Amino acid sequence: MSKEKIIHAAIEVFSEKGYHRASMDEIALRANVAKGSLYYHFPGKAQLFKTLVKEGFQEIIDRIRTDLNANLSLDEQIKRIIRHNLELFLDSSNLAHIVFNELSNGIESEVLEELKQLKVDYIHFLSGVLEEGKREGVLRDVDCNLAAAGIIGMLESACKYLDNKNEMSRELIERFFYTIITSGLLINSGE
Amino acid sequence: MSKEKIIHAAIEVFSEKGYHRASMDEIALRANVAKGSLYYHFPGKAQLFKTLVKEGFQEIIDRIRTDLNANLSLDEQIKRIIRHNLELFLDSSNLAHIVFNELSNGIESEVLEELKQLKVDYIHFLSGVLEEGKREGVLRDVDCNLAAAGIIGMLESACKYLDNKNEMSRELIERFFYTIITSGLLINSGE
Amino acid sequence: MSKEKIIHAAIEVFSEKGYHRASMDEIALRANVAKGSLYYHFPGKAQLFKTLVKEGFQEIIDRIRTDLNANLSLDEQIKRIIRHNLELFLDSSNLAHIVFNELSNGIESEVLEELKQLKVDYIHFLSGVLEEGKREGVLRDVDCNLAAAGIIGMLESACKYLDNKNEMSRELIERFFYTIITSGLLINSGE
Amino acid sequence: MSKEKIIHAAIEVFSEKGYHRASMDEIALRANVAKGSLYYHFPGKAQLFKTLVKEGFQEIIDRIRTDLNANLSLDEQIKRIIRHNLELFLDSSNLAHIVFNELSNGIESEVLEELKQLKVDYIHFLSGVLEEGKREGVLRDVDCNLAAAGIIGMLESACKYLDNKNEMSRELIERFFYTIITSGLLINSGE
DNA sequence: AATGAATGAGAATTCATTCAT
DNA sequence: AATGAATGAATTCTCATTCAT
Numbered sequence: 001m002s003k004e005k006i007i008h009a010a011i012e013v014f015s016e017k018g019y020h021r022a023s024m025d026e027i028a029l030r031a032n033v034a035k036g037s038l039y040y041h042f043p044g045k046a047q048l049f050k051t052l053v054k055e056g057f058q059e060i061i062d063r064i065r066t067d068l069n070a071n072l073s074l075d076e077q078i079k080r081i082i083r084h085n086l087e088l089f090l091d092s093s094n095l096a097h098i099v100f101n102e103l104s105n106g107i108e109s110e111v112l113e114e115l116k117q118l119k120v121d122y123i124h125f126l127s128g129v130l131e132e133g134k135r136e137g138v139l140r141d142v143d144c145n146l147a148a149a150g151i152i153g154m155l156e157s158a159c160k161y162l163d164n165k166n167e168m169s170r171e172l173i174e175r176f177f178y179t180i181i182t183s184g185l186l187i188n189s190g191e
Numbered sequence: 192m193s194k195e196k197i198i199h200a201a202i203e204v205f206s207e208k209g210y211h212r213a214s215m216d217e218i219a220l221r222a223n224v225a226k227g228s229l230y231y232h233f234p235g236k237a238q239l240f241k242t243l244v245k246e247g248f249q250e251i252i253d254r255i256r257t258d259l260n261a262n263l264s265l266d267e268q269i270k271r272i273i274r275h276n277l278e279l280f281l282d283s284s285n286l287a288h289i290v291f292n293e294l295s296n297g298i299e300s301e302v303l304e305e306l307k308q309l310k311v312d313y314i315h316f317l318s319g320v321l322e323e324g325k326r327e328g329v330l331r332d333v334d335c336n337l338a339a340a341g342i343i344g345m346l347e348s349a350c351k352y353l354d355n356k357n358e359m360s361r362e363l364i365e366r367f368f369y370t371i372i373t374s375g376l377l378i379n380s381g382e
Numbered sequence: 383m384s385k386e387k388i389i390h391a392a393i394e395v396f397s398e399k400g401y402h403r404a405s406m407d408e409i410a411l412r413a414n415v416a417k418g419s420l421y422y423h424f425p426g427k428a429q430l431f432k433t434l435v436k437e438g439f440q441e442i443i444d445r446i447r448t449d450l451n452a453n454l455s456l457d458e459q460i461k462r463i464i465r466h467n468l469e470l471f472l473d474s475s476n477l478a479h480i481v482f483n484e485l486s487n488g489i490e491s492e493v494l495e496e497l498k499q500l501k502v503d504y505i506h507f508l509s510g511v512l513e514e515g516k517r518e519g520v521l522r523d524v525d526c527n528l529a530a531a532g533i534i535g536m537l538e539s540a541c542k543y544l545d546n547k548n549e550m551s552r553e554l555i556e557r558f559f560y561t562i563i564t565s566g567l568l569i570n571s572g573e
Numbered sequence: 574m575s576k577e578k579i580i581h582a583a584i585e586v587f588s589e590k591g592y593h594r595a596s597m598d599e600i601a602l603r604a605n606v607a608k609g610s611l612y613y614h615f616p617g618k619a620q621l622f623k624t625l626v627k628e629g630f631q632e633i634i635d636r637i638r639t640d641l642n643a644n645l646s647l648d649e650q651i652k653r654i655i656r657h658n659l660e661l662f663l664d665s666s667n668l669a670h671i672v673f674n675e676l677s678n679g680i681e682s683e684v685l686e687e688l689k690q691l692k693v694d695y696i697h698f699l700s701g702v703l704e705e706g707k708r709e710g711v712l713r714d715v716d717c718n719l720a721a722a723g724i725i726g727m728l729e730s731a732c733k734y735l736d737n738k739n740e741m742s743r744e745l746i747e748r749f750f751y752t753i754i755t756s757g758l759l760i761n762s763g764e
Numbered sequence: 765a766a767t768g769a770a771t772g773a774g775a776a777t778t779c780a781t782t783c784a785t
Numbered sequence: 786a787a788t789g790a791a792t793g794a795a796t797t798c799t800c801a802t803t804c805a806t
Contacts, residue, residue: 002787020211021297024780034788036783041786045780078376101292106212123352130376139376142367143359146349147376150368153348154341161314161340168334176333177341184375185269185321185330185338193770214796225771230798232769384791402593403679406776416792421777423790460758483674488594505734512758521758524749525741528731529758532750535730536723543696543722550716558715559723566757567651567703567712567720575766597801607767609804614765618801 003041005031007055010048015094019049019102046111050118053099057118060088061125074133075182081126082177085152086170089159100156123148151181194232196222198246201239206285210240210293237302244290248309251279252316265324266373272317273368276343277361280350291347314339342372385423387413389437392430397476401431401484428493435481439500442470443507456515457564463508464559467534468552471541482538505530533563576614578604580628583621588667592622592675619684623691626672630691633661634698647706648755654699655750658725659743662732673729696721724754 009031013022024045028035042048067080088096103115126148133139155177162168168176200222204213215236219226233239258271280287294306317339324330346368353359359367391413395404406427410417424430449462471478485497508530515521537559544550550558582604586595597618601608615621640653662669676688699721706712728750735741741749 018211018297020209023778025778035781036788036790037786039781040788097292101288106209120352133376138378140370140374140378142371142376146352146359146364146367147371149352150345150349150371153351154345156348157344158337158341160344161311161337168337173337176337179331180333180338180341180375182375182377183331184371184373185324185333186373187329187331215798216796226798227771227773227800228769230800231771236797400593400679402591405774407774417777418779418792418794419790421779422792427776479674483670488591502734515758520760522752522756522760524753524758528734528741528746528749529753531734532727532731532753535733536727539726539729540719540723542726543693543719550719555719558719561713562715562720562723562757564757564759565713566753566755567706567715568755569711569713596799598799608802609767609769610765612802613767 002031002033002037005033006038006041006048007052011052011095014049014052014098015092018098020106044108046108049107050111050115053115053118056088056095056099057122060084061122064125064129068129074129074136074138077129078181079174079178081129081151082155082174082181085155086159086174086177089156090162090170090173093159093163096156097160100152123152126151154181193222193224193228196224197229197232197239198243202243202286205240205243205289206283209289211297235299237299240298241302241306243286244306244309247279247286247290248313251275252313255316255320259320265320265327265329268320269373270365270369272320272342273346273365273372276346277350277365277368280347281353281361281364284350284354287347288351291343314343317342345371384413384415384419387415388420388423388430389434393434393477396431396434396480397474400480402488426490428490431489432493432497434477435497435500438470438477438481439504442466443504446507446511450511456511456518456520459511460564461556461560463511463533464537464563465556467537468541468556468559471538472544472552472555475541475545478538479542482534505534508533536562575604575606575610578606579611579614579621580625584625584668587622587625587671588665591671593679617681619681622680623684623688625668626688626691629661629668629672630695633657634695637698637702641702647702647709647711650702651755652747652751654702654724655728655754656747658728659732659747659750662729663735663743663746666732666736669729670733673725696725699724727753 006027009029010022010027012030013027016022017026022045024035024038027048028038031037038048042051063084064081067077067084072080100119103112103119107115123145127144130139130144130147134141134144158177162173197218201213201218203221204218207213208217213236215229216226218239219229222228229239233242254275255272258268258275263271291310294303294310298306314336318335321330321335321338325332325335349368353364388409391411392404392409394412395409398404399408404427406417406420409430410420413419420430424433445466446463449459449466454462482501485494485501489497505527509526512521512526512529516523516526540559544555579600582602583595583600585603586600589595590599595618597608597611600621601611604610611621615624636657637654640650640657645653673692676685676692680688696718700717703712703717703720707714707717731750735746
């Protein structure tokens with residue numbers, strides 16, 4: 001009970017303030033529990049943060065895996081990956097930014113390594129989807145890990161840029177990224 | 192004299208620690224000046240940081256602009272943009288990450304806005320190059336700002352992934368991104 | 383427990399050093415608590431100071447109000463007001479001086495306004511006693527607020543002057559002020 | 574030249590900020606001189622402050638002394654003393670407050686003693702006028718030093734209270750204080 | 765006479781964490 | 786399970802003063 005309230009409040013505060021400026025005080029306040037309770041449920045700030053990140057990654061992975069099990073074409077799979085990531089990046093912009101980027105220094109190095117690994121795991125998960133495309137001969141022979149990392153970064157950065165400018169429909173944005181990712185910027189890129 | 196030493200030390204410390212964990216104390220220590228000197232030359236931590244970011248953006252813009260003045264083909268221009276960004280992201284990985292991503296909360300909002308604007312300015316600068324391609328009919332009819340933002344994010348994220356794994360040559364990485372950006376992932380993306 | 387110790391120490395330090403030169407460090411030291419504890423119990427220096435001032439005013443008001451309830455003559459009431467203020471100004475000279483005069487700049491303006499209001503409230507409280515005298519036809523028809531403010535200032539300033547010169551008995555001082563305040567300086571001031 | 578500019582600026586800044594919050598930086602800025610120049614003309618902050626206070630006291634003493642030399646009646650002399658002090662307290666309220674009250678701790682004790690002496694000198698100067706009244710048999714047989722100190726405090730405190738409320742004419746205020754000081758508050762103070 | 769870069773001691777405040785209950 | 790008082794190390798920033806020029 002308390003634990004859920006804490007996690008929920010922590011998501012809010014970390015989203016609004018970023019890791020370093022988020023304070024355990026405020027998380028406790030928003031969760032409506034005493035500060036000591038945070039330390040009953042979590043060993044410390046870093047581990048509380050890690051819990052959120054883990055849950056976040058797990059959720060998006062779960063969503064995508066559902067699509068994979070549906071036996072969709074690679075085309076469609078890529079579209080879905082884009083869509084799920086867009087949902088995350090557009091609807092939970094701040095949190096997503098922190099989850100994907102606040103892997104910087106100043107976090108207990110032990111926890112930091114775990115956080116980095118979570119991101120790498122996610123990249124590898126996406127990379128696996130692409131590898132399948134390569135095996136089917138639909139995808140260019142490129143380093144899929146790099147491609148996956150690049151795609152995430154592209155989506156994240158562009159969504160960050162879009163932030164607060166609701167000028168494009170979700171539909172349009174989705175198509176834009178699909179085109180860029182599958183066919184690139186140039187017309188007649190005969191290749 | 193002192194000012195240069197401070198900026199130099201600040202780059203180091205911000206790179207290693209990120210904005211929030213970087214302390215003015217340590218910057219002073221590394222710059223070999225008294226703590227008060229930081230505040231003689233800069234109004235505060237946020238503005239010191241801003242100065243670095245500004246210089247960083249200015250330098251990459253200058254490098255790219257030199258190429259633009261050389262009247263290269265769009266193809267070549269895109270290659271150069273990739274190369275210059277790679278140099279930044281691979282050689283100054285930490286700093287670049289901070290400059291491009293530490294625009295999060297917890298920085299004096301006034302300065303934060305300026306920092307965000309610097310990034311937007313850079314995106315628009317790159318976007319301008321792409322727009323020219325569109326006018327020439329070589330580039331797809333897409334939102335160039337979004338494309339520029341996406342490219343930066345892709346490069347940044349992928350380079351972050353590569354970090355510490357010197358398994359690919361700079362040459363190879365460059366070609367990888369060029370292909371992805373210009374022609375996409377799919378092989379017969381007839382469009 | 384800690385809170386009382388802090389308030390007690392704060393009174394000491396503010397009295398000795400004045401608001402600006404009093405340091406939170408020293409207050410903590412004298413209270414025998416950690417510096418952080420000050421901020422656990424009070425939002426900051428200004429609010430800690432305000433707490434003291436509030437308590438100080440409340441105490442003198444309470445003392446005077448007790449006399450008022452005793453149904454004394456105006457004469458006697460004025461004597462008591464003088465006596466209670468003298469007690470404050472002579473026995474806690476430094477603190478009183480700060481409470482009544484350190485309402486100067488350099489304090490968080492929000493708190494400063496509250497502090498000024500506390501003083502004004504005290505003046506109005508005394509003024510109320512004088513108004514009653516006017517209604518009874520015993521007192522001159524003067525602006526009672528101004529008179530109350532003047533009386534406080536007169537007592538404070540004269541006590542400050544007396545400071546460290548224990549040449550007059552409390553009794554004598556009291557009679558001096560009673561005469562001046564009720565009858566003025568001139569002999570035969572027939573009016 | 575520079576010296577006058579500094580004194581002028583210092584009056585401004587000390588008035589606005591009080592002694593402790595006034596900074597040499599700002600004084601130099603407003604005086605349009607380099608910070609180092611302050612230390613060329615004055616040994617330090619405390620001595621600069623002392624200079625102002627000295628000049629301030631000297632001026633009001635000079636004004637009153639002019640009246641004394643005019644051989645006015647005690648009545649009229651008291652009126653003039655009230656008027657000159659009112660001018661100071663109403664027109665330069667902040668500065669006057671600081672000059673008369675910022676004799677608190679945190680100023681180099683050597684200079685502090687001189688400042689206290691300046692105030693005592695002024696009290697004794699006024700006291701001298703009252704003593705003359707006593708000799709003439711017009712004034713009650715009271716401690717004139719205490720009376721003088723009280724009068725100054727009364728004027729200062731009441732003017733502070735009036736601050737920002739321009740509801741009474743200068744003329745009226747003057748008469749009010751004259752009545753209180755000479756005849757007291759009670760109507761038939763037959764004495 | 766005047767400058768202004770540089771200093772360093774101190775100040776307020778923040779905050780993750782501990783621990784007795 | 787939960788609390789909340791207490792901590793103390795770390796951090797940003799201020800400012801009178803010095804000194805070489």
